Amino acid sequence: MNTVNDTYAEHMQTNPTLKERFSLFGIVWSLLVIVTGVAVWLDLHTYMDVYEKAILIGAVPGLIALGAFWPSIRLYLLGVAALTLLGVWQYSSHGNDVKVQEQLFLLKYLLSSQSAFMWMSALYVLATAGYFFALFIRSEFAGKVATGLTWAGATFGLTGMMMRWYESYLINPDYGHIPISSLYEVFILFSVITALVYLYFEQKYRTRALGGFVMLVVSAAVAFLLWYTFDREAYHIQPLVPALKSYWMKLHVPANFLGYGAFALAAMVGAAYLITDTLARKKPDSTFVKAMPSLEMMDELMYKSIAFGFAFFTIATILGAVWAAEAWGGYWSWDPKETWALIVWLNYAAWLHLRMTKGWRGRPMAWWALVGLLVTTFAFLGVNMFLSGLHSYGKL
Amino acid sequence: MAKPVSRARAVYDFFSSMSLAVTLLVMLAIASVIGTVVKQGEPYQNYVVKFGPFWAELFEKIGIFHIYSTWWFVLVILFLIVSTTTCVIRHVPVFLRDMNSHAENLSRTALLHQPNHAEVACTQSDVALQTMEAALKQEGFKLKRKESERGVMIAGMKGRWNRLGYFLTHIGIVVILLGAVVDSNLMLKYKVMTGQAVPETRDVPISQINPKAVLPQDNISFRGSVTIPEGQKADFIFLPYDRGYFLQQLPFEMIVKKFHINYYDTGMPKDFITDLVVRDKATGKTVEHTLRVNHPLILGDIAIYQSSFEDGGTQLQLKLYPLTGAETQPMEMTSRIGQKEILETTQGKLRFEFDDFKLHNVVPTTPEEEKQTGRKMHNNGPKLVYKIRNEQGTAKEYETYMLPLKQQGREFFVAGVRDSVAEPYRYLFIPADEKRSLKRFMAFIELLNNDQKRLAIFAQYIKSDPQFSKLSVREQALQIQLWQNLIRLFRDAGFKGIEHFIKTNVPEDKQKSIKDFYLAQLTDGLQVLYVEMLKQQGRIKSRDELTDFDKTWFEDAINAVLALPKFGYPIFVKLESFKLLMATGLQVTKSPGKDIVYFGSLMLTLGVFLLFYVRQRRVWVYFDKSTTSDNGHTVVIAAKDNKNTPEMEKEFKRLLARLQQTCGGTP
Numbered sequence A: 001m002n003t004v005n006d007t008y009a010e011h012m013q014t015n016p017t018l019k020e021r022f023s024l025f026g027i028v029w030s031l032l033v034i035v036t037g038v039a040v041w042l043d044l045h046t047y048m049d050v051y052e053k054a055i056l057i058g059a060v061p062g063l064i065a066l067g068a069f070w071p072s073i074r075l076y077l078l079g080v081a082a083l084t085l086l087g088v089w090q091y092s093s094h095g096n097d098v099k100v101q102e103q104l105f106l107l108k109y110l111l112s113s114q115s116a117f118m119w120m121s122a123l124y125v126l127a128t129a130g131y132f133f134a135l136f137i138r139s140e141f142a143g144k145v146a147t148g149l150t151w152a153g154a155t156f157g158l159t160g161m162m163m164r165w166y167e168s169y170l171i172n173p174d175y176g177h178i179p180i181s182s183l184y185e186v187f188i189l190f191s192v193i194t195a196l197v198y199l200y201f202e203q204k205y206r207t208r209a210l211g212g213f214v215m216l217v218v219s220a221a222v223a224f225l226l227w228y229t230f231d232r233e234a235y236h237i238q239p240l241v242p243a244l245k246s247y248w249m250k251l252h253v254p255a256n257f258l259g260y261g262a263f264a265l266a267a268m269v270g271a272a273y274l275i276t277d278t279l280a281r282k283k284p285d286s287t288f289v290k291a292m293p294s295l296e297m298m299d300e301l302m303y304k305s306i307a308f309g310f311a312f313f314t315i316a317t318i319l320g321a322v323w324a325a326e327a328w329g330g331y332w333s334w335d336p337k338e339t340w341a342l343i344v345w346l347n348y349a350a351w352l353h354l355r356m357t358k359g360w361r362g363r364p365m366a367w368w369a370l371v372g373l374l375v376t377t378f379a380f381l382g383v384n385m386f387l388s389g390l391h392s393y394g395k396l
Numbered sequence B: 001m002a003k004p005v006s007r008a009r010a011v012y013d014f015f016s017s018m019s020l021a022v023t024l025l026v027m028l029a030i031a032s033v034i035g036t037v038v039k040q041g042e043p044y045q046n047y048v049v050k051f052g053p054f055w056a057e058l059f060e061k062i063g064i065f066h067i068y069s070t071w072w073f074v075l076v077i078l079f080l081i082v083s084t085t086t087c088v089i090r091h092v093p094v095f096l097r098d099m100n101s102h103a104e105n106l107s108r109t110a111l112l113h114q115p116n117h118a119e120v121a122c123t124q125s126d127v128a129l130q131t132m133e134a135a136l137k138q139e140g141f142k143l144k145r146k147e148s149e150r151g152v153m154i155a156g157m158k159g160r161w162n163r164l165g166y167f168l169t170h171i172g173i174v175v176i177l178l179g180a181v182v183d184s185n186l187m188l189k190y191k192v193m194t195g196q197a198v199p200e201t202r203d204v205p206i207s208q209i210n211p212k213a214v215l216p217q218d219n220i221s222f223r224g225s226v227t228i229p230e231g232q233k234a235d236f237i238f239l240p241y242d243r244g245y246f247l248q249q250l251p252f253e254m255i256v257k258k259f260h261i262n263y264y265d266t267g268m269p270k271d272f273i274t275d276l277v278v279r280d281k282a283t284g285k286t287v288e289h290t291l292r293v294n295h296p297l298i299l300g301d302i303a304i305y306q307s308s309f310e311d312g313g314t315q316l317q318l319k320l321y322p323l324t325g326a327e328t329q330p331m332e333m334t335s336r337i338g339q340k341e342i343l344e345t346t347q348g349k350l351r352f353e354f355d356d357f358k359l360h361n362v363v364p365t366t367p368e369e370e371k372q373t374g375r376k377m378h379n380n381g382p383k384l385v386y387k388i389r390n391e392q393g394t395a396k397e398y399e400t401y402m403l404p405l406k407q408q409g410r411e412f413f414v415a416g417v418r419d420s421v422a423e424p425y426r427y428l429f430i431p432a433d434e435k436r437s438l439k440r441f442m443a444f445i446e447l448l449n450n451d452q453k454r455l456a457i458f459a460q461y462i463k464s465d466p467q468f469s470k471l472s473v474r475e476q477a478l479q480i481q482l483w484q485n486l487i488r489l490f491r492d493a494g495f496k497g498i499e500h501f502i503k504t505n506v507p508e509d510k511q512k513s514i515k516d517f518y519l520a521q522l523t524d525g526l527q528v529l530y531v532e533m534l535k536q537q538g539r540i541k542s543r544d545e546l547t548d549f550d551k552t553w554f555e556d557a558i559n560a561v562l563a564l565p566k567f568g569y570p571i572f573v574k575l576e577s578f579k580l581l582m583a584t585g586l587q588v589t590k591s592p593g594k595d596i597v598y599f600g601s602l603m604l605t606l607g608v609f610l611l612f613y614v615r616q617r618r619v620w621v622y623f624d625k626s627t628t629s630d631n632g633h634t635v636v637i638a639a640k641d642n643k644n645t646p647e648m649e650k651e652f653k654r655l656l657a658r659l660q661q662t663c664g665g666t667p
Ligand code: HEM
Pocket: A307, A349, A352, A353, A356, A357, B016, B017, B018, B019, B021, B025, B080, B083, B084, B085, B087, B088, B091, B166, B169, B170, B173, B608, B611, B612
């Protein structure tokens, strides 16, 4: 076998072993999930409708399976849970008054949703810089720090979302809703999910050199978020319009963002591919080229990521159709958002076909993945900004 | 040249080709993009305004405005169904064979052409084969052992369901599209093409609708809506079609008892709810239901949704104040939203069209108000939207608020006017008096309009004022005349009127000083009028009693008078009271294809996961008796993954290591 393949194999990391999947910690963790599920059920089931109960019941084995599939997520979720509980405790021990977030130290500087998002933003930007720094000085340690920063950013991001969920009920029980219903909120969801999907791939394929590229997209999302926060004051928690009051939202939106996140990741890997390939043609021995994963590796990662995104985007679109059937009276209305989701889907279906049936690889596919991000971004952001339709809820 | 057989083959090849599939997908995508960029299904006039008559006509012809129901779009979908179906048919034998065969008949050379392969020298090939068999089994491979005089072949396969994934995805897509076709209006289109059905394009009462535009209740699928006012019922819906509509009869009657909107404390709507009774026409059975957004009512194969709302004919009690007449006695009027009233005026016959009424009008608060109240939203209360149309047919659109609105701490009656829907409203702010009414303003306007009344006030004032009463009669008359003229100029054309008068009547070198003098006189005159008016009303006894409120009111009133000429028709419509009547917009659908679509979706989802996450892997371990070497035999091991993934390489290395271990040597 040639050397390219050797480095390739080096980059390949095995899946977690059975031991890791079902370690003692894993068992404890699974028990904790069950206990939490039962506790939530006992505490809140009278407030839930049948679908929400189904979601809760489904979430328990879902989380256990997720933990077995990706052991690292266990510690992450425990961290988020601990921080969230701490934040909730801060509120509840002060009369559940949302205003105490301006007085209590922990809330004001760490755990209120707004400050958690600020921490997330800062950590992500630092992580991006860290990854690039590690790539240029070729320091393993710096890379590890960047990975740690990304984990920390994602922790604060998800914690912030949980706190925002709680705070929405504190402001007014009527307003309470899962924070995935406005552009502001889904941007946070996007940056959390993209970071997590990346961390999964990083761990599985040892691709730390790609971190900077992927985190660049996340940093761009953070930049948008900061502009949206400070210029537009979009962070205010608003009550939901009637069309959004549906349990389907809790499934449809996260599934969608798994898709968007994975597509964004594929695009950035595509960008890294193109840069590496171009440099490798000019200077095959440059340190940069050596530091990057092999081209085959990146090509494969692009495929893996798009396949993952496509699978979840398929589910999301179907869930969206089911929801639309319930909210608007038709599973398909050719509403702009819906239609653009279809365009994104068709785009990646074509990408997958050409790869699978015609064996296309390399540069054209990398370019396509990169352009795919534009299409995806338009579906995600452009439709909301430029086109009107049922998704903007202008009418009802 | 082509023989019939090969022609059929060519058609088959064409339909099952990847190029056709990708072309169709691209066409679908492009049409979809156009459909999202050009707003679909708007009134044709809007397009003419937007694109001009030529392009609008052309676009209409190729169906840009109804892109998703044009024949060519439907054709693309049908082609996609055919293409995907033929593609599946074409792959069935190949993939089935692939799923079921272990490929145990491959030759040694064929194995050496696999993506992963190696040759290992083996002293104890039987043991090696057995060990590998056990190892592969443990890893989940299904094995097939073939022994012949030439050697022993162990062929393993894993993940054959991957192939099933292909079938599930592609058949799933076909099923979804078929379901969508069932729910589309293809049948109706066919009826329209053959003249069996004709859409109605006129805006006529139900009873006068063309019978060919009325669809029987057993239509297989439909999706339309109807607006029903509270207390009324309907047993039909409207299906929009091109520039017209069809009337779809329903097997039941929908009786709307009440429509409500629940609000958040911000004033934003929280829920839209219809109290509905549905009575089956055949059985007479009734169902009562509270219909809400996201909670449809399902009745067999028909579903009813809360989709919109509008005014259902709210009763209006109005007062119409003339703004230019010498009398300002308002005229009382009773009407309803949706009605038109004709009024004879000095400007000819005017038609009042009462278009809409909104009970709550929530707007963002100003930053100052937010600081005071902590609220981001503010409710301006009831609002009436109406048009005044003249005999030529041109109309001005108005909106007017029932209650005075707060602006910088003062209260105003606010009414807006515009010449077309595309323009923003220009607002008139009439200051409310101390009783939050229009009375003081109307009295003041009356004085400005009525020369006689004004004359009387001035005459009396001049006599009683110590300063003016000293003047000669002629001087007094001149003073009054000056005021009268200035006020008339001001009323008709504002400050500009006075400037214009000076420009045309005064020599240039004196213009500036005269202007200052006139403006001072005008202010005096207006103030005198105002103070005397308040005295007559008994509100004050002397000028010293004017409060700050009175003073700012005066300034606001002057500004309002200045804005009057831009208000269009000089009639102020004041909403005195109303009796709210809402109408609910219900969407009714019959979509038997829905379950087909859901079933197809399930297939698609399953298929996608099988395709992506089940790898079909093959491993061959072959002991070829003919290839004995010095230290025994060689065993060939090869592996393949239908996706050619890098994982395979790793797995192969592991298997190879295992083989080498049992063979007790290195290759
Ligand atoms: C709306 C239409 C279609 C969609 C959404 C679609 C979707 C897909 C997807 C998601 C895959 C999996 C790719 C992968 O394994 O990574 C695939 C594979 C494939 N598709 Fe399609 N497809 C469509 C139409 C067609 C048509 C019309 C053909 C026939 C020309 C076709 C032929 C194939 C073939 C041969 C494969 C490869 C299967 C394999 O090797 O495992 N597809 N398709």
